Amino acid sequence: MMIGRLNHVAIVVPDLEAATKLYRDTLGAEVSSPKDQPDHGVTTVFVELPNSKIEFLHPLGENSPVAKFLERNPAGGIHHLCYEVDDIYAARDRLLADGLRILGDDEPKIGAHGKPVLFLHPKDFNGTLVEIEQV
Ligand SMILES: CC[C@H](C(=O)O)C(=O)SCCNC(=O)CCNC(=O)[C@H](O)C(C)(C)COP(=O)(O)OP(=O)(O)OC[C@H]1O[C@@H](n2cnc3c(N)ncnc32)[C@H](O)[C@@H]1OP(=O)(O)O
Numbered sequence: 001m002m003i004g005r006l007n008h009v010a011i012v013v014p015d016l017e018a019a020t021k022l023y024r025d026t027l028g029a030e031v032s033s034p035k036d037q038p039d040h041g042v043t044t045v046f047v048e049l050p051n052s053k054i055e056f057l058h059p060l061g062e063n064s065p066v067a068k069f070l071e072r073n074p075a076g077g078i079h080h081l082c083y084e085v086d087d088i089y090a091a092r093d094r095l096l097a098d099g100l101r102i103l104g105d106d107e108p109k110i111g112a113h114g115k116p117v118l119f120l121h122p123k124d125f126n127g128t129l130v131e132i133e134q135v
């Protein structure tokens, strides 16, 4: 079995504080404080759910990979899904063998949870940006 749990659904937001307030105060969820992720060009906030997480993303720095997405969707929008895998290199090799595109240089980077992550091209996955995270 290659993919496991849905680790998180990421939403790009124009205002992290407003999104935090909405989910914490209106929806009653447990929400983390913002964390800059300079290696990824984003600031993240995590909403803990009983069965998964929501990851709020806001652009950080000049070349944020989510800047254009926010320009196209000024009110925000669902940005990616993250599936868990137990072996990211085996997953990568299988994806490449099946002719699917890995974004960047095919090498995993350390993601928000301190675990290796890869991103797969949205055009190969029904218009959906997919992240895989080794847990
Ligand atoms: C801290 C780590 C954290 C974690 O969970 O561990 C993260 O999740 S970090 C998240 C931020 N980082 C990334 O998203 C890295 C991977 N993403 C990228 O490299 C870009 O977002 C990319 C290449 C997917 C799109 O970049 P951009 O929008 O600047 O490129 P284009 O405008 O050329 O778009 C190409 C084409 O793809 C469509 N697109 C773009 N973003 C998405 C999306 N999120 N979901 C679905 N489709 C998307 C865009 O509309 C273009 O389509 P076209 O038909 O050609 O108009």
Ligand SMILES: [Co+2]
Binding pocket: 008, 010, 055, 080, 082, 131
């Ligand atoms: Co993510």
